[in-house]
Amino acid sequence: MPVKKYGVWKAKPVSYIFQKNGKTPHLELKFSDGQSGQALAAINIKSGTKNQSQLVYWSDEDFKHPIVNQLEDLDTGFTLLQGTDEQKLGGLALDYIRGNLFQRQNGKILSHNIPGPNNDIIDSLQPIVDKSISRKATIYLYGSRFDNGNGNKGIHEVHINQGNTDPYQNENGVFQDGGFILHFNDHWEAVFIGFASQAIHTEDGPLDPGFPIPREDFLTWKDFLDPVITDIEVQESPVVISQALVNPPGPDNQPESNPETVSLKNRTAKAVDLSRWKIRNKDGQFEELRSDSTLSAKGSKVFEVPFCPLSNQGGLITLLNEQGLRVHGVSYTKAQVMQGGGVVSFNL
Structure with missing residues (x-):
């Protein structure tokens, strides 16, 4: 109720x-x-x-x-x-x-x-x-x-x-x-x-x-x-969202446009298999990571998110594991996008 x-x-x-x-x-x-x-x-x-x-x-x-x-x-x-x-x-x-x-x-x-x-x-x-x-x-x-x-x-x-x-x-x-x-x-x-x-x-x-x-x-x-x-x-959040390219240089929504990206960081001393993990935006749209996606121990990787558009006006970015449970999440504002020249870094 x-x-x-x-x-x-x-x-x-x-x-x-x-x-x-x-x-x-x-x-x-x-x-x-x-x-x-x-x-x-x-x-x-x-x-x-x-x-x-x-x-x-x-x-x-x-x-x-x-x-x-x-x-x-x-x-x-x-x-x-x-x-x-x-x-x-x-x-x-x-x-x-x-x-x-x-x-x-x-x-x-x-x-x-x-x-x-x-x-x-x-x-x-x-x-x-x-x-x-x-x-x-x-x-x-x-x-x-x-x-x-x-x-x-x-x-x-x-x-x-x-x-x-x-x-x-x-x-x-x-x-x-x-x-x-x-x-x-x-x-x-x-x-x-x-x-x-x-x-x-x-x-x-x-x-x-x-x-x-x-x-x-x-x-x-x-x-x-x-x-x-x-x-x-760390067990609950072995991987975190460290940065997002929300507003890439160049025109939006054009074939030649640079992709929006989300950077993930592995906090553990072991490789993490990201197969079937998802990155979700504030509207519920998500990018499912490829079946061969792996983060090396203490490693970082940048992922393109064409199916998970990141709003320049502010938004949410959430990382979900293969069970659909929240691993990590961040928010950002329009002001942060502008201050960072389209890049938003998150305090971990």
Whole structure:
């Protein structure tokens, strides 16, 4: 069952408190869209999952992603995304697994209320929220809208909404994740929150979209980001996208045009067989790599992508293995294409 009334709310943050007690403590953020008084964003700071209460947290203080151009054009207030064409690759809806919003390995597993400085989710969220209020940033809150009819309205489910098992599997879906993005005068920032118990790979659909892959004994964010298991991240992402030639010199779409390319790098000490792997763009088009494609140990190779056009206006590039699971993904903006003379390099 999809998240009800899923959408994005464009507003100004006003004030907040941390509700630290109870089964599911929250950051309660009051915001105003200038239309009908203040509303409330209930943002989880602790998981309600039994035996695993930790969250996984990503923040980006210099968020560069093509979605920001779409956000800036939104009218102030709530925009419903559920059931619209925005719930797809390249649309306005968030998807932590398919949208290439962040680099997975940059996440942190955090508890909600540990004594001492800089060691829990509250310590991480508070300076970001303080700055957004003091500098009058515009906030874009993603989640499920609620309104109980007596003036208590707002948004909740401001976190990843896929990869769940019982009792939360009914909330699973794709392109319906929560989070919040901030627009300051000179830059963008973003915060994405999930639960450590959720799966890092989920079904695309149409059958059981957002359900864990595999259904049992799946890899969780807790597993993936566990500092004790030092090689798990490389096992999941043995090959990464290091560079893309998005806008080659010369005319576009002509027989004599230079091809667009994607450069892949092998991070391991063993050769990697790329047979049936795919490179996918923001529109879901893909280039399937040849059956004899191999990357040598620690090697790099440039692949032409004639069936996977890369937009000069900004886009996504995702590498999928032979099972269709995401190995690595990046995003880029129009500004990055222009600054690099058509070439975009990605920090690994």
